[in-house]
Amino acid sequence: MLSVENLSISFHTDEGRITPVQGVSFSVEAGKTLGLVGESGSGKSISTKALMRLLPGNASLSPETRIAYRARDGKTVEIHKIKPGSSSLRHLRGGEIGMIFQEPMASFSPVYTVGNQMMEAIRLHRNCGKREARELAVEMLDKVGISNPADRVDQYPHEMSGGMRQRAMIALALSAGPALLIADEPTTALDVTIQAQVLDLMRGLQRDLGMAMIFITHDLGVIAQIAHEVAVMYLGTIVERGETRDVIRNPKHPYTQGLLKAIPSLETLHDRLSPVPGDIPSPTERPSGCPFHTRCPDFINGICDVNTPVETSPLPGRSVRCWLHNGADSGRSAA
């Protein structure tokens, strides 16, 4: 239902042009969840912001970018061509694609009640009156497991606890009935126990409402629980893509392998944690060749730092951008 090809985003800053996202391609199928994983600064958030044209004014999409979205009425919307301020963009935002954010407190306006903001979304996208919108808001709050929804609907965000606010945020995003939900680290700011509840809730809601989801996180453990497919991002490119289960069992890219090793586990309590060495370079000083070569344990001198790897497919249903796997598949990546 959503296909993204060659998404590149540039920012014009005082220090010049930086391109934090380069040539990203992925697709999302109806009813399925795509997980986007990566460290902070890998460009996963801005990639999804581009899907809703929420990038700031100094950002621009490259001319090769293609973002196609098939709406519920069967029409295909070319998101990269859509005009800012047009009614089709307003319909897309919220009505077709919903979004929830990492900071539930900051994503609500503090000066309006939760119900006010929900009813606003409902009335923008569903043709209904005030009373009906309110009933729907209460119903949605109930659905996300908030007790006393009829009272809570009139509360301000600061009167709720963190977990409850994130539930309310989910209810807000879902109240307009989107077919695709983008969740930008929705559990990162929450306690572990609440994190599990919210994940559970989102999985349940996805099943009940039959919507697709893009789930952004830096936590592969969370991905394992919720995503059907996963795309691992590093410095603005997708380095590995595939079915979640396969990727976690048999990671091909050294970065994915490093991320998996870095997850703390109870079984290996006495071992030291093994982080991915080094820091993520700044997007202004993008390394030449493979962007990961500065931190890669399997770095091949003279190749990785010179040539940018192309996407290859070492296994069915898997794509990797790495010179380690290019040899095995040289027939397709001769370019």
Added chain:
Amino acid sequence: MLRFTLERLAGMVVTMALVSVMVFIIMEIPPGDYADRYAFRKFSGTGVSVTEADVAAIRSDLGLDKPMVLRYFDWIGGIVLRGDFGQAFAFETSVVKVIGDKAWLTLGILLTTLLLTYAISVPVGIYAAVKRGSAVDYGLTIFSYLGLALPNFLLALILLYFANKWFGADIGGLFSTRYQDAPWSLGKFWDLVKHLWLPAVVLAWSAVAYQIQTMRATMSDELNRLSVTAARARGVPEGKLLLKYPARLAINPIVSTIGFDVNRIFSELPIVAAVLGLTELGELLLKAYLDLDMYVAGAILLLLTFIIVFMNFVSDLLLAWLDPRIKLGA
């Protein structure tokens, strides 16, 4: 909201009571009183020698011989119960008669100036923040510096010159000669409006320049908030979004400084009034002080502080309405 309003109202009453005591003490501080001044005026140069007893007689006539505390309660009691601000000795009539019209005109200039200030600076500030970094934004910034740098009286003179040249406006005053002493009528009111814009523009000038920058800065901050992106992500139309989310919070520092703006207008008013030939309270206040005409001075001081305190009260209510977290005490 009702409870909040009542609390603030009580606060205002207490403040005004304290202010009235202070005003009364300030009135007492200058050496001598109106009895001395009266005796001096009446008999100086006539060759009549004035004794202490004569002055004391005048003093007792004017009621100035009673103890201070008693006079304070007489004074404040008269104001609160009967709206009687006492005697204007030098004018040999009541304070209300002396101040009356001038007070209303001062209030008119003040409110017009405030309305003009906010009606221009808030929308322009929002626009500058939205178009941040554009040519319009830079132009407005240059205007702001000009506005802050240009002295009021100079601006008043320039505007007066052009108003007269282009529109044939009268030089100075708040009324045309035709309406100067006429009773209030629709015609006189319209005449007042035609004269009021000039002092209002002069007085609002620097405040507009300043508040545009305030609004632009806070609006720029608010625009970067996640809640604004979140609202945009649910498809709220841009115009409505700007007013409902960032602008409502960005206006906060402007609303909370209404009291300061009133204060600033009062302090700039006398010099502007002098240039434009307006009758307002500042000039009268100075004269009343020189004459030791204490009840006139007291009434003016009390009125001015009351307006400032009242505008602060209004600003508190507006703030609570803008941001419900304030009255919820969170």
